[in-house]
Amino acid sequence: MAVMDGCESKKRTPVLKEIKCPQCGEEIEVFLRDSFVVEDATCPECGHVIHEGEKH
Ligand SMILES: [Zn+2]
Numbered sequence: 279m280a281v282m283d284g285c286e287s288k289k290r291t292p293v294l295k296e297i298k299c300p301q302c303g304e305e306i307e308v309f310l311r312d313s314f315v316v317e318d319a320t321c322p323e324c325g326h327v328i329h330e331g332e333k334h
Pocket residue numbers: 299300301302303304321322323324325326
């Protein structure tokens with residue numbers, strides 16, 4: 279497996295952030311890149327889904 283190691287890929291690394299669930303207020307961990315969600319995240323409390331592409 280080839281490993282890409284450039285500066286560019288490091289800049290693009292998503293950051294983990296806790297945001298509040300709009301439904302119940304529980305904290306949900308989501309991965310953001312430039313404030314946009316990069317991966318769907320589900321609230322552990324109520325099951326609300328934070329969708330990929332949402333801005334936070
Ligand atoms: Zn929730």
